[in-house]
Amino acid sequence: MKKPDIEKSLILTALGAFLIFAVGAVMTTIVPPMVDKSFWDAGEHDVHEYTEQELRGIAIYKSQGCVYCHTQQVRKLASDQRRYGWRLVEAPASESWEYVNDKDHFLGTKRTGPDLARVGGKYSSEWHWAHFKDPRNMGEKFESPNGAYQSASIMPSFKYLSDDEIKDLTAYIQTLGRNKNWRKDADGNPLNDYEQ
Numbered sequence: 130m131k132k133p134d135i136e137k138s139l140i141l142t143a144l145g146a147f148l149i150f151a152v153g154a155v156m157t158t159i160v161p162p163m164v165d166k167s168f169w170d171a172g173e174h175d176v177h178e179y180t181e182q183e184l185r186g187i188a189i190y191k192s193q194g195c196v197y198c199h200t201q202q203v204r205k206l207a208s209d210q211r212r213y214g215w216r217l218v219e220a221p222a223s224e225s226w227e228y229v230n231d232k233d234h235f236l237g238t239k240r241t242g243p244d245l246a247r248v249g250g251k252y253s254s255e256w257h258w259a260h261f262k263d264p265r266n267m268g269e270k271f272e273s274p275n276g277a278y279q280s281a282s283i284m285p286s287f288k289y290l291s292d293d294e295i296k297d298l299t300a301y302i303q304t305l306g307r308n309k310n311w312r313k314d315a316d317g318n319p320l321n322d323y324e325q
């Protein structure tokens with residue numbers, strides 16, 4: 130009997146390629162949550178339940194495309210943990226259980242701006258108010274070669290949002306990263322000064 134020449138058969142080559150791809154897809158997407166429950170179950174952890182106002186904030190975050198510039202995932206890299214920490218306390222890497230109450234996921238892939246996964250509590254809600262109204266008026270200014278002072282931020286202004294919308298958005302931003310009590314005061318006690 131003549132053996133089929135696989136390389137000459139388009140159907141067999143395509144089938145073989147698909148099978149190899151399928152093994153990879155199943156092993157990386159379907160098997161992990163079956164083996165490790167923490168992908169979808171928060172277990173003992175007390176995960177924040179979003180209020181009505183925070184849910185409205187999530188809808189605004191989604192509609193304004195904040196995810197195009199901001200990620201929400203601190204990776205297990207020293208540079209990430211240091212950069213997104215708070216007053217020399219390193220930010221713990223994000224864990225899957227922290228997201229179980231999220232219906233919209235804003236993990237993101239691009240960091241034009243900083244990661245926001247641990248930004249809750251980093252600034253007061255008044256700071257966010259001023260920042261959303263006019264990001265370029267915040268933070269450092271630097272002198273450009275032609276002598277003019279330029280503002281450092283390239284974040285667009287969201288001053289066209291109504292005052293209530295900015296409050297809702299801020300309420301949501303202040304929840305980010307708060308499932309873990311990771312910020313510590315000078316005596317090492319956990320801080321949970323959750324500003325509304």
Ligand code: HEC
Nearest residue numbers: 190193194195198241242243248264282283284285287302
């Ligand atoms: C075009 C890109 C871009 C978009 C869109 C954008 N941002 Fe930003 N964002 C930045 C940059 C750059 C910074 C850093 C400079 C600054 O603080 O303004 C920043 C900073 C921030 C900070 C302060 C983070 C920190 O740790 O200091 C917050 C909070 C924030 N953005 C929230 C938002 C929200 C909410 C939206 C959507 C309504 C949004 N951003 C949309 C680029 C963007």
